[in-house]
Amino acid sequence: MVTSKIPHATAKRLPIYYRYLHFLADAGKKRVSSTELADAVKVDSATIRRDFSYFGALGKRGYGYDVENLLAFFKKTLNQDQLTNVALIGVGNLGHALLNYNFHQSNNVRISAAFDINQDITGTIQSSVPVYDMSDMKEQLTVQQIEIVILTVPSTVAQAVTDELVAVGIKGILNFTPLRITVPSTVRVQNVDLTNELQTLIYFLNKFGVEDEQTLD
Amino acid sequence: MVTSKIPHATAKRLPIYYRYLHFLADAGKKRVSSTELADAVKVDSATIRRDFSYFGALGKRGYGYDVENLLAFFKKTLNQDQLTNVALIGVGNLGHALLNYNFHQSNNVRISAAFDINQDITGTIQSSVPVYDMSDMKEQLTVQQIEIVILTVPSTVAQAVTDELVAVGIKGILNFTPLRITVPSTVRVQNVDLTNELQTLIYFLNKFGVEDEQTLD
Numbered sequence: 001m002v003t004s005k006i007p008h009a010t011a012k013r014l015p016i017y018y019r020y021l022h023f024l025a026d027a028g029k030k031r032v033s034s035t036e037l038a039d040a041v042k043v044d045s046a047t048i049r050r051d052f053s054y055f056g057a058l059g060k061r062g063y064g065y066d067v068e069n070l071l072a073f074f075k076k077t078l079n080q081d082q083l084t085n086v087a088l089i090g091v092g093n094l095g096h097a098l099l100n101y102n103f104h105q106s107n108n109v110r111i112s113a114a115f116d117i118n119q120d121i122t123g124t125i126q127s128s129v130p131v132y133d134m135s136d137m138k139e140q141l142t143v144q145q146i147e148i149v150i151l152t153v154p155s156t157v158a159q160a161v162t163d164e165l166v167a168v169g170i171k172g173i174l175n176f177t178p179l180r181i182t183v184p185s186t187v188r189v190q191n192v193d194l195t196n197e198l199q200t201l202i203y204f205l206n207k208f209g210v211e212d213e214q215t216l217d
Numbered sequence: 218m219v220t221s222k223i224p225h226a227t228a229k230r231l232p233i234y235y236r237y238l239h240f241l242a243d244a245g246k247k248r249v250s251s252t253e254l255a256d257a258v259k260v261d262s263a264t265i266r267r268d269f270s271y272f273g274a275l276g277k278r279g280y281g282y283d284v285e286n287l288l289a290f291f292k293k294t295l296n297q298d299q300l301t302n303v304a305l306i307g308v309g310n311l312g313h314a315l316l317n318y319n320f321h322q323s324n325n326v327r328i329s330a331a332f333d334i335n336q337d338i339t340g341t342i343q344s345s346v347p348v349y350d351m352s353d354m355k356e357q358l359t360v361q362q363i364e365i366v367i368l369t370v371p372s373t374v375a376q377a378v379t380d381e382l383v384a385v386g387i388k389g390i391l392n393f394t395p396l397r398i399t400v401p402s403t404v405r406v407q408n409v410d411l412t413n414e415l416q417t418l419i420y421f422l423n424k425f426g427v428e429d430e431q432t433l434d
Contacts, residue, residue, distance in 0.1 A: 097314035
């Protein structure tokens with residue numbers, strides 16, 4: 001179905017499109033134009049049409065896109081038709097918030113295991129998720145066949161924990177630590193650096209004011 | 218000093234460079250090559266040289282960059298030589314985690330006020346930050362001259378709260394809600410969508426495996 005490589009920026013927008021299409025379908029809407037979509041998701045309509053064209057999803061002039069078709073297509077593309085279990089490594093303040101974070105109802109991602117060294121919480125269930133001791137991490141990740149983890153440990157241990165995760169065969173890491181972790185090329189890392197996001201916002205405000213470009217991130 | 222427009226991707230990397238240079242300076246290192254930097258921050262050295270060239274910061278062949286000069290330069294560029302006060306709007310799970318989140322010691326950003334409707338916490342100090350009732354938001358933001366906020370309210374009220382923020386003259390919003398908020402062109406929004414980050418990671422793993430491109434985000 002998807003045969004060619006698509007840009008990273010396009011891939012990042014797919015979940016946004018998906019969520020809005022889900023909303024439209026729930027509201028009983030049958031079709032949507034790229035202009036309507038653009039207005040709702042704050043991405044210009046030319047970008048939307050280009051993004052969709054990577055997947056061969058082409059709207060008809062004067063009709064737009066069929067909501068159900070597009071939704072079914074995105075559901076499959078984004079693996080929303082299957083449940084992905086992920087593990088949370090590190091249950092501090094941010095980790096706790098992520099356990100409680102509602103990764104949107106329309107989304108088939110679930111945190112199915114959490115790990116920490118704090119004996120006050122290991123062996124307990126937090127927000128419906130069992131918290132294991134770090135010493136059980138390798139075994140549990142293997143048994144539960146988890147390939148994706150959310151990393152929210154202190155920076156000081158981030159690389160050591162990453163090395164353990166790599167050793168057990170983890171394929172993807174959503175890295176919330178400020179450390180740029182080192183992994184082999186077989187592992188994908190997505191960095192979420194909250195300080196960075198805030199500094200970038202401040203930087204742009206101070207240096208350039210507000211620009212149109214903001215819809216393109 | 219900065220005269221031309223720089224790419225968004227470059228701006229997002231500046232805080233990463235800054236943090237590592239800070240680390241090098243603390244360690245007493247006098248100079249650094251783009252290759253060393255590349256290895257530490259996981260950005261290829263050609264990209265680093267191009268990024269730096271936007272600012273006229275040019276290394277010398279066989280010498281590299283002077284750490285102190287570069288650090289002083291980034292400090293100024295990123296407004297690290299002045300304190301930026303921001304407000305947190307919404308003190309739920311994620312908001313609480315952000316209050317506790319250490320926006321890195323090397324960083325002069327501070328959450329100086331928080332707002333919520335929960336009367337159990339309004340009027341209290343949480344993690345050294347006063348929590349005000351939402352009804353005091355406009356007044357406090359004005360008095361404290363805060364221009365940047367972190368938005369962590371429920372999606373259902375995100376647009377209404379945004380409208381209030383815009384009315385009081387807020388210039389930048391770090392939006393943690395899944396809603397794509399509507400603002401006038403005078404306000405800059407930076408979206409941090411955690412579900413989106415996770416879905417993008419899963420998407421890339423399932424469709425393409427791991428790619429070099431990951432360093433370019």
